[in-house]
Amino acid sequence: MFKAIVSASTLQDALDSVSVLVDECKIRLNEEELSIRAVDPANVGMVDLTLEAAAFESYSADGGVIGVNLARLEDIAGMAASGDLVHLELDEETRKLHIEIDGLSYTLALIDPDSIRQEPDIPELDLPAEVVVEGAQLNRGVKAADMVSDHIRLRVDEAEESFYIEAEGDTDDVDLKLTREDLIAFSPGPADSLFSLDYLKDMNKAIPADAEVTVELGEEFPVKLHYGFGQGLGQVTFMLAPRIQSD
Amino acid sequence: MFKAIVSASTLQDALDSVSVLVDECKIRLNEEELSIRAVDPANVGMVDLTLEAAAFESYSADGGVIGVNLARLEDIAGMAASGDLVHLELDEETRKLHIEIDGLSYTLALIDPDSIRQEPDIPELDLPAEVVVEGAQLNRGVKAADMVSDHIRLRVDEAEESFYIEAEGDTDDVDLKLTREDLIAFSPGPADSLFSLDYLKDMNKAIPADAEVTVELGEEFPVKLHYGFGQGLGQVTFMLAPRIQSD
Amino acid sequence: MFKAIVSASTLQDALDSVSVLVDECKIRLNEEELSIRAVDPANVGMVDLTLEAAAFESYSADGGVIGVNLARLEDIAGMAASGDLVHLELDEETRKLHIEIDGLSYTLALIDPDSIRQEPDIPELDLPAEVVVEGAQLNRGVKAADMVSDHIRLRVDEAEESFYIEAEGDTDDVDLKLTREDLIAFSPGPADSLFSLDYLKDMNKAIPADAEVTVELGEEFPVKLHYGFGQGLGQVTFMLAPRIQSD
Numbered sequence: 001m002f003k004a005i006v007s008a009s010t011l012q013d014a015l016d017s018v019s020v021l022v023d024e025c026k027i028r029l030n031e032e033e034l035s036i037r038a039v040d041p042a043n044v045g046m047v048d049l050t051l052e053a054a055a056f057e058s059y060s061a062d063g064g065v066i067g068v069n070l071a072r073l074e075d076i077a078g079m080a081a082s083g084d085l086v087h088l089e090l091d092e093e094t095r096k097l098h099i100e101i102d103g104l105s106y107t108l109a110l111i112d113p114d115s116i117r118q119e120p121d122i123p124e125l126d127l128p129a130e131v132v133v134e135g136a137q138l139n140r141g142v143k144a145a146d147m148v149s150d151h152i153r154l155r156v157d158e159a160e161e162s163f164y165i166e167a168e169g170d171t172d173d174v175d176l177k178l179t180r181e182d183l184i185a186f187s188p189g190p191a192d193s194l195f196s197l198d199y200l201k202d203m204n205k206a207i208p209a210d211a212e213v214t215v216e217l218g219e220e221f222p223v224k225l226h227y228g229f230g231q232g233l234g235q236v237t238f239m240l241a242p243r244i245q246s247d
Numbered sequence: 248m249f250k251a252i253v254s255a256s257t258l259q260d261a262l263d264s265v266s267v268l269v270d271e272c273k274i275r276l277n278e279e280e281l282s283i284r285a286v287d288p289a290n291v292g293m294v295d296l297t298l299e300a301a302a303f304e305s306y307s308a309d310g311g312v313i314g315v316n317l318a319r320l321e322d323i324a325g326m327a328a329s330g331d332l333v334h335l336e337l338d339e340e341t342r343k344l345h346i347e348i349d350g351l352s353y354t355l356a357l358i359d360p361d362s363i364r365q366e367p368d369i370p371e372l373d374l375p376a377e378v379v380v381e382g383a384q385l386n387r388g389v390k391a392a393d394m395v396s397d398h399i400r401l402r403v404d405e406a407e408e409s410f411y412i413e414a415e416g417d418t419d420d421v422d423l424k425l426t427r428e429d430l431i432a433f434s435p436g437p438a439d440s441l442f443s444l445d446y447l448k449d450m451n452k453a454i455p456a457d458a459e460v461t462v463e464l465g466e467e468f469p470v471k472l473h474y475g476f477g478q479g480l481g482q483v484t485f486m487l488a489p490r491i492q493s494d
Numbered sequence: 495m496f497k498a499i500v501s502a503s504t505l506q507d508a509l510d511s512v513s514v515l516v517d518e519c520k521i522r523l524n525e526e527e528l529s530i531r532a533v534d535p536a537n538v539g540m541v542d543l544t545l546e547a548a549a550f551e552s553y554s555a556d557g558g559v560i561g562v563n564l565a566r567l568e569d570i571a572g573m574a575a576s577g578d579l580v581h582l583e584l585d586e587e588t589r590k591l592h593i594e595i596d597g598l599s600y601t602l603a604l605i606d607p608d609s610i611r612q613e614p615d616i617p618e619l620d621l622p623a624e625v626v627v628e629g630a631q632l633n634r635g636v637k638a639a640d641m642v643s644d645h646i647r648l649r650v651d652e653a654e655e656s657f658y659i660e661a662e663g664d665t666d667d668v669d670l671k672l673t674r675e676d677l678i679a680f681s682p683g684p685a686d687s688l689f690s691l692d693y694l695k696d697m698n699k700a701i702p703a704d705a706e707v708t709v710e711l712g713e714e715f716p717v718k719l720h721y722g723f724g725q726g727l728g729q730v731t732f733m734l735a736p737r738i739q740s741d
Contacts, residue, residue, distance in 0.1 A: 103425060
């Protein structure tokens, strides 16, 4: 059983954060929250999303799991005008999701959850450095790195008390230096890791410019990017595996 | 003889409604009005447009017929700034149309009207149902149908007093239900017909979002879409042949 | 030695006016001004740009010459938000240009100036006609000409006291007539020359809509287009060779 009403913008923010990594996903319709975990086919990027029942206008669910085509669901949510509410109701018998937006009814065939790639276990990592940065700043660093390289380096300079987003190209280099004053919060620690820029670009696309993004980092360790949406009742965590730095 | 002055936006609205169906058309320059009738090469969609002399700043014509390339004429009208007037004058000898917009003069070579596909006779049909709907609602229905199918079904449910825009895909279905309250006017009657979505998408492109569109419908009959432009002094009627529904 | 701070918009305007003609250029870092001269590979269009030291927030240079990839430099300048300042500093040893925009540091590898096409000598021409026209009007004429031809004719009608931007196509013709009232200034003289439209389109792209463009013209002579930017402390002159008119 699943029946819920949610604002179109909250639904869109949720879907966007998952669709940057995978085409299909399982959605867990728990009693207290809706949740999604997914990993890209290369096992490099993961997403863990929860949206509390309180983020919905109304929400009732009893723990079922559905499989959805994300692009299709995003198209439907895109039919909503700003401020529209989206009504969702699962038909258990036909395994279809009924979606209704201001007189428009859409019957979405679901995907067998067993046919969808297994949900990842997102590891607990005790990473030594933590930076809280505006989405817009992260976006600047990613765009700058994209001018010169396919890789991006995230680094904390403990002596300088600064967080660096860097990229080295064949001829040109770029770095964005964010000092304690530029950051929303900063717990320095030893951190220096290289990542595939394509993945970080995709994750960056989903992060709103005004989001407060918590970045957890280590030395040649995965990075975790965490931010809230839906008035803080939705939470997204991205995890991205590092590339080995060859010097 | 033909000499007229018209606002760029009225001219553009007129051209847009014809160019969605054909590349070239005949324009009849009657004494009391300018008129265009055209049918697409597959004989599926027709348009009938009239623009009264009163819609022009000034208008004088004596019943001639000219043939024009619509894309070219739209490009020229597109050079006008909002609020600009377009001056049109036919040179009978050279068979060219002189167009002047705020100092910009364009001499357009006309097409021999005899080389243009014959104008259709748009049949009088006494269709049993009539719905008056906002252009924006029609647009929603067309966009939704486009997510799942190449066909679109227009249907009146007399018992429910509702007008349905529907589409059935291989796995997903969509419908937009418009009740009497959602409609500007509604004369229910037996009506249920299937149409090629491509044609309705093209016609929909020409219909302004705030237009009041009169939709006349029957059972496996053509649909007529009628709306005004140019402060009500211009009239467009589209007619679209149905697809046979195979059940 | 070169070290300067300049507003991003002034830098962008400067780069745009050169990049429409060439991919790489030499920049002369003179004590009193920065200057660029370049000619396109076909020797048809030239640009001569100067930006006075006073156009910069701060400027110090001693006459060096650097070679730059313009697209790359434009991308970097494009990272600036409106109102941002761009810090430029030449590293003489590594032959790299350090660029800093609000915490973002970019190290740009320079190009050996000797590998860049020689700077043209832009001839002094005493052209008989001079027209001062808004960038927006020039843009209208160029767009209109582009509908019918690959060439554009610039002509002064001394008797009519008008400046004409004209194009003749295979079937259609277009002209924009600008009278003394439409022009900012007008010194009529014998002038009638034909130009490649592609070049004038490129130059037109760099000219702001609100620029006052001084057009110097003769009979089958090059045209010079001159306008200011950066609060009048930057000057651009384009020169375009004529096409021979065959009648």
